[in-house]
Amino acid sequence: MKKILTLLGAISLATTTGLAVVACNNQKESLKERELEKEVQTLKDKIKKLEFDLEANKEQLDSTKSKLKDLVTKLDELKNNQKGGYGKISIEASEARKKAIANQEWQSVLQQDYSLSKKSQKALNYSPTKDTFSIAKLMNNQNDVSTLAHKNIIQIKDRLEFTPYADIGIVEDTVEYLLKEKGRPGAYRQIAKDELQKNNSSIINYNHLGKIATNSKVITEASEVTLGFMQNASDTGELVPMWNAAPAKDNLGILADQANETEYAKWFNDRYRSWTNQTETGKLQPNNVRISFGPFANALWHNAWLNNKTPEQLASVLEKIAKKYNTKKFDFYFAAPYLSKNGDHASSQRLLAAALKILIERDNKFDVQLSLVVSTKWGISINPGLSSSRDLKLLGDEAYPLYNFTKYLGLNFRLNLVTGYLTETDSLQLGQRWEVEIMKEAILASRKNWVEMHQAFNSVSKSDLPSEKEISRRIKVTPWIGRRAEKASYNFTPESAIELREFAEQQNLGGIGMFYISRDVPSEFQKKGNSIYNLSDDNALNQNIRSGSGFKQFTYAKALNGTLKREHLVPEAQTKAEIRVIGGIDYQEDIEKVKALDNIENDSHVIVSEVGGGISDDKNPPNWEPPSGQNTSMYKTWKDANPNRSEKIVRKAVKNKNTYYSPYLDAGLYQGNDIVKIIEEVPAMDHLTLAFVQQVNQHGNKLEMSIAGQAKNNEGYAWWEETQLWAKMLKPLVDKNAFENIKVAYGGAITGGFTEKNPWTLANKLHSNDSARAQEVLTEALVGYQQELVDIVQKYNNKTVQMPKAIDFDIEGHAQSLDADNRLLAKTLADMKKADSSWDFSITLPVLPTGLTVVGYHVMDIFIEEYHKAGLAQKDLPIINLMLMDYGDGFYRHARDVRKVTNFQLAKEAVEATKVNLENSIIKHFKTVELKNLYSKLAGTPMIGVNDTIQGVFTLEDAKEMYNWAHEIELAYVSIWSMNDDRGFNLDSKKPSAKTLTSHGLTYLKEYDFSKAFAGNWNKIGK
Structure with missing residues (x-):
């Protein structure tokens, strides 16, 4: 819904636990087969161990792989010779295993020097027996030919540089911020500017880097801008780099030439081009820009791993990005979940490190940086005993990216320490300055630990290390300036900035930055709370354009770049x-x-920038006193999550026979989708909404549907279909004889931006001059996917089932503005309903407590108009399902301020207001309302727990009230987004978790409590 689906990437069957075993006709062959299976598994486990041990002997690894290859071949031959053999799936799985093994060959990158041709290697008597960057020890004698990688060492200037972060998605100025807050496109810019001037409001340049670069006291000669955030496109499982994970229509993304850029790529790239066009207002130098990748979602390197890319292929993508933006400076910012030292995330770290080794060896102009968060005085810490034992178990998750970079690159990269999330000491007093002292200790500790790691794992003696100054020049520090909104006891002042600058100069650091340059603007500190544990800034401005400090713009930048001295500081403005x-x-x-x-x-669609696309954004902007010591995306107690309630609701559940519960399942996720377990916990649940079916990512020349748009007809899809879609999602409902209660959902947040993933939009595009044909192919596609689900049941279960005839259409974002496409869908559904009254359609739309937005009402009106034209009755109208979520901070702020309005009450207001919208539209087209109960044409879907607009928290008490009220007024159905996060803990660790794709963030609840509430199983809810 409001969340972007986690798209399914390439699926490596190398990690499955074994081949499916089918009984053999010949007992002897079956025994032999099992023996071979066991031996294959043993060797596979051994390979896994060897591949993840970077110290493994390569010959032993190759030999083991060779044995496995021979055994797999014999096993395939045996299976193919059996009459009742394993069949196609097992053979495909075997091939996938071999492919996965082959993809692990990138480990050999450590032992290859990519800067040397074979002829050069021969001339130098080069033998790749040692890790090339392990012997590139950054020796003082840079001309020592025996150090083969000497010419690949990145060039570090002997100075302290100013390196502020900027996010390309943050609004450029006050005018754009006003447009964004009012939800208006760029066409209204002049109106917004005129109104601000009438109001005597300052028009501040927050983020137009081209204009900021004209100020030499801010962007000095010794400055570079770290520009984020490059991520993988949000709408594809392919490797497609995009700014801020924007959709990448047709898999083009930013690497397309300017003529073929998608609307999203063009919006971001036009902004970048305007900053760097070297006009009077475009003075940003591209070679002084460092492109930052990461940090929280859609990491490019992880998508490369999921797509089975080799280090050479990933290096090639990075080379193309460098060429596109005319810079060879890159930053890789690691945050959860990519910090893990286990599984795919660890593998993708090594893939990235290997690719960067290739990149630098090919061209020593590439300058790479690893950014890691440090939160304590221990910095990036390693456990005692690491040097002597060289035991990777002594490395924690947060240090693991540093280990991988160091293993592949030695000290041949920059290490950036991000210090915006420091933990204060227990004895801290309110108002006490403490931040810089912890930063200093963290810097020194991290430098020491980095060197120790290099010596331990690259076998470098102390005498071979570069000087301390050379090492220090590779280290940067990046504080969060001003106050942290959610934890305002952190207060990094301009005086703090000058002190940190002085320390950086003393320690010969290479860089000092800030998050973000757009925050370097004066703003009022609106104090909330009275202790270091609950102090927050209640200012309604987005925290990416405010510092919570009353200093003139760019005071922090000048303090950090050295142009503002201590004696020039002025008092802080307070009021x-x-x-x-x-x-x-x-x-x-x-x-x-x-x-x-x-x-x-709005009369046109123009992309309106979001304030912040990378760091924290609105993850925790408090506007009330947050729970003590907690992030506001996780609530540990009932009282914290329910500030406007004095007691728990204990009323009995009220039920009618017409209102049912059909929760959305984010079917593209691998977690939280085990319906067997869910039904065991919630036996009354017998409906399910599968989200989201979309046009496949690979082509757009014909309609072809799949969940999350994943590619079909390959080994990965076959595995997913059998083990996920069938085994975890469909089979439990088939076993319960409730298969026909499955509702298929099309659309979602992604298709709001990439509209051609909606089949009705693509059908209209492919047959723009033939509406009858467009309707025909759309009908075939919709009916065809329902039949595809039936075919899956027949394939794996050989059980006759009735085709489910319920379909939901989630129409969001720009997709709401496509009148012709929505009218095609409305006509198609009306004709399907007229031909077969058993079809059950619903239209899901965003809503506010005040009802549908203007554009949302227009979408609903189109459907009512077309149903009326088709001669259908009002009872045949589609259900209007309301997304009771993410209303915006204003509504939630008001609800909390008045201390009585709950999320249920906001949801109730939204339903009541939409009922009036529906009534008006029906009267407009049918002239009169014939339905006795208009509520029967409405449904409601809240986002459970913490919302994406984080100030909204839909609690279990809201769910109970929503359940009873929905049954009293007889709503068509109630749903939730989503089944996957109906728990308050991490699925892997089982520990309490903040809001994620698989946790609602209310850690005091038990698993599936929301589903128990909405299914009427109140006696099963944890007390």
Whole structure:
């Protein structure tokens, strides 16, 4: 729904536990087969161990692989000779295993020097018997030919550079921020600018880096901008780099030439081009830009691993990005979940490190940086005994990326320490300055530990190490400037910045940065709380454009780049009036007060930038006193999650026979999709909504549907279909004789931006001059996918089932504005309903407590109009399913301020208001309302627990009230987004978890409590 689906990448069958065993006709052959199976498994386990041990003997590894290859061949021959043999799936699985083994060959990158041709290697008597960067010890004698990689060492300038972070998605100025807050496209820019000027509001340049670069006191000669965040496209399982994970239509992404850029790529790239066009307002130098990859989702390197890319292929993609943006400086920012030292995340770390080794050896102009968060004085810590034991078990998850980079690159990269999330000491007093002292200790500890790691795992003696100064020049520090909104006891002041700068100079560090340059703007610190444990900044401005400090713009930048000295510091402005005088804005006075944009209907679709696409964004902007010591995306107690309730609801569940519960299942995820377990816990649940079916990513020349748009007709899809879609999702409902209650959901948040993943939009595009044909192919596609589910049941179960005839269409974002496409869908559904009244359709739309938005109402109106034209009755109208979630901070802020409005009440208001919308549309087309109960044409879907708009928390008490009210008024159905996160803990560790794709963030609840509430199983809810 509001969440972006986790797209299914290439599936490596090398990690499955064994081949499916089918009984053999010949007992003797069966015994032999089992023996071979056992030996294959043993060798596979051995290979896994060897491959993950970077110290393994290569000859032993190759020999073991060779034995496995021979055994797999024999096993395949045996199976193919059997009359009742394993069949196609087992052979495909075997091939997939061999392919996966082959893909592990990138480990040999350690023993190859990619800067030397074979002729050069022969001339130098080069024998790749040692890791090339293990012998590239950054020796002082850079001309020593015996150090074969000497010419690949990155060039570090002997100076302290200013290296601020910027996010390309953060709004450029106050005008754009106003448009974003009002939900208006760029076409209204002049109106917004005029209104701000009438209001005497400051028009601040937050993030136009081209203009900022014209100020030599901010972007000095010794400066570079770290620009984020490059990620993988959000709408494809392919390797497609995009800014801020924007959709990548037709898998083009940023690597397409300018003429073929998608609307999203073009929006970001036009912004970058305007910053670097070397006009009077475009002075940013591309070679002074470091592109940052990461940090939280859609990591490019991890998608490369999931797509079975080799180090050479990943290096090639990075080379293309460098060419596109005219810079060879890269930053790789690691955060959860990519910090893990286990599984795929560990493998993708090594893939990236190997690719970077190739990149640098091919071209020593490439300059790479690893960014890691440090939160304590211990920095990036390693356990005692590492040097002597060289035991990887002594490395924690947070140090593992540093280990992999060091193993492949030695010290031949930059290490950036991000210090914005420090943990204060227990004895800290409110107002005490403590941040810089912890940063200093963390820097020194991290430098020591990095060197120790290099010596331990690359066999480097102390005498072979470069000087301490040379090492220090490879280290940077990047603080979060000002206050942290959710934890305002952290207060990094301009004086702190000057002190950290002085320390960096003393220690010969190579760089000092800041998050973000767009935050270097004065803003009022609106204090909430009275201790270090609950102090927060209640300012309504987005925290990526405010610092919570009353200093003139760029004070922090000048303090960190050295142009502002201690003696030039001025007192901090404190009041709202003082801050407006020195160039700050106030949310209420400068944003909310501007009303001219409130009641304008958008007449064109222009991408409106989001404030922040990478670090924290709105993950935790508090506007009430947060739970003590907690992040506001996780609640450990009932009281914390229910600030507006005085007691728990204990009423009995009320039920009618017409309202049912059909939760959404994010079927593209591998976790939280085990319906067998869910039904055991919630036996009353007998409906399910599979989300989201979309056009496949691989082509757009004909309609072909799959969940999450994943490619079909390959080994990976066959494995997923059998072990996930069938075994975990469909079979439990088949066994319960409830298969016909499956509802298939099309669309989702991704298709709001990449609209041709919706089959109705693609059908209209392919047959733009033949509406009848477009409707015909769309009908075939919709009916065809329902039949495909039936065929899966027949394939694996040989059981006759009735085709499910319930389909949901989730229409979001720009997809709501495509009138012709939505009208095609409406006509198609009306004709299907007219031909077969058993079809059950629902249209899912975003909603506010005030009802449908203007564009949402228009979508609903199109469907009612087309149903009326088709001669259908009002009872045949599709269900309007409301996304009771993510209303925006304003509604939640008001609800908490008045201390009485709950999330259920907001949901109730949304349903009641939409009922009026529905009534008006029906009267418009049918002239009168014939339905006795309009609620029967409405459904409701809250996002359980913490919402994406994090200030909204839909609690179990809200669910109980929603359940009873829905049954009292007889809503068509209730749902949730989503079944996958109906728990408050991490599925792997079983530990309490903040809001994720598989946790709702309310850790005091038991597993599936929300489903028990909505299914009417209140006696099973944990007390």
